[in-house]
Amino acid sequence: MVEFSLPVSIGTIVGIVAVGIIGMSQGDMMSNNTLLTMVLPSMVVFALVMFAIGVMHGQYRASTV
Numbered sequence: 001m002v003e004f005s006l007p008v009s010i011g012t013i014v015g016i017v018a019v020g021i022i023g024m025s026q027g028d029m030m031s032n033n034t035l036l037t038m039v040l041p042s043m044v045v046f047a048l049v050m051f052a053i054g055v056m057h058g059q060y061r062a063s064t065v
Contacts, residue, residue, distance in 0.1 A: 013047045
């Protein structure tokens with residue numbers, strides 16, 4: 001079983017978002033202005049919501065076992 005600490009978990013999320021933004025920036029899919037003002041904030045909000053849901057699910061699983 002893998003146990004993640006908060007810094008490792010946050011670092012993983014930041015890494016995934018950074019790879020996504022860099023990939024879209026290098027792929028010339030849209031302008032950098034659009035990436036930084038629209039895509040990046042939505043990716044960060046989505047990551048934080050999914051992180052919170054994951055933590056709550058983990059707490060639920062730990063309390064029912």
